[in-house]
Amino acid sequence: MQPLIDNARTFGQRPEEFAKLAEGQSPQVLFITCSDSRVVPALITGARPGELFELRTAGNIVPPHTSRQPTSEAATIEYAVEVLGVRDIVVCGHSHCGAVGALVRGDDLTAVPAVRDWLAHATPRPAGQAEDPEVAEGVQAHVLTQLLRLRSYPCVERKLAVGQLGLHAWYYEVHTGAVRAHRPHTDTFESL
Numbered sequence: 001m002q003p004l005i006d007n008a009r010t011f012g013q014r015p016e017e018f019a020k021l022a023e024g025q026s027p028q029v030l031f032i033t034c035s036d037s038r039v040v041p042a043l044i045t046g047a048r049p050g051e052l053f054e055l056r057t058a059g060n061i062v063p064p065h066t067s068r069q070p071t072s073e074a075a076t077i078e079y080a081v082e083v084l085g086v087r088d089i090v091v092c093g094h095s096h097c098g099a100v101g102a103l104v105r106g107d108d109l110t111a112v113p114a115v116r117d118w119l120a121h122a123t124p125r126p127a128g129q130a131e132d133p134e135v136a137e138g139v140q141a142h143v144l145t146q147l148l149r150l151r152s153y154p155c156v157e158r159k160l161a162v163g164q165l166g167l168h169a170w171y172y173e174v175h176t177g178a179v180r181a182h183r184p185h186t187d188t189f190e191s192l
Contacts, residue, residue, distance in 0.1 A: 018049065027053040030080040032146070033092040034060045034099065038174045041092070053080045059099030060091060062146040063121045065153045074153065081155040081165065089150060092170040092179075093143040095134040104128040104138040136171070140189050143169045144182065 027050060031041045035056040042052060055076045063071050080086045093100065102109060103125050109116035124145065128138025147169050150156050159165035169182035171189045180189035 021050055025050050025053070025084065027051055027080075027084060028087050029053065030055060030077065030084075030086045030089045031092065032057070032060055032062060032077075032089065033172075034058065034094055034097060036094060036097065036174075038096075039092070039094050039172060044092070044172060044177075044179060053084060053086060055080075058115065058118055059097060059103075059122060060093055060143070060146060061099075061118065061121050062091065062149045064149060077150070077153055078155050081153075081159055087164070088166040088168060089156070090168045090170055091143050091146045091150070092172055093139040093146075094172040095136060095139065095174050097135055097139050100126055100128075100139045100142050101133075101135045103142070104132075104135050105130045134173070134175075140169075140171050140182070143171060147182075 029052055031045070031052045032055045033039050033041055035058055041047065041054055045052065053076075055073060057073060061073075062077070063073050065074060077089075080089070099115075099119055099122070101107075103119055103122055104127070106125075109119065122142060122145070126135075126138035126142040126145070128135050128141070132138075147167050150167060151160065156165060156167075160167070169189075171180045171182075172178075173180075179192050181192050182188070183190050
């Protein structure tokens with residue numbers, strides 16, 4: 001914890017670098033990814049403060065859209081699309097994902113009921129090799145499922161229909177730093 005505290009102390013000593021941020025934000029991208037500490041969107045993309053609007057959830061899950069009981073995730077997506085006017089949404093999964101790995105393996109999650117119930121939103125269960133520690137196949141299939149789920153959000157559906165929004169599926173390898181993007185024409189994840 002001490003290195004984090006030390007950095008926070010010196011971080012605020014450069015107010016001139018951050019003064020413009022008080023005027024507002026206008027990110028062009030909503031970046032949806034896992035809450036895993038090894039996945040750092042600004043590090044992966046090189047984004048500076050104000051350039052990415054982030055949504056981090058366990059397993060980068062986009063829950064089904066429902067108007068009956070809005071979720072924090074739905075509110076974040078709606079705000080990014082309708083208020084901030086993001087032009088692109090990236091759903092970024094990652095290798096060695098504990099959430100997707102648990103789904104692929106069919107782990108017993110009764111000891112962590114909140115995790116179990118949250119992961120139920122990830123249906124269908126991702127395919128993949130249970131013995132693969134990277135769970136690459138499972139994560140990539142899972143990311144595509146979340147991208148499809150995004151299309152059911154009314155604000156996303158409207159913006160897609162008029163060509164004002166792009167959706168992207170990425171796969172990040174935590175052990176190499178490589179990023180792969182889904183290419184619909186070949187249905188494969190290829191290096192950026």
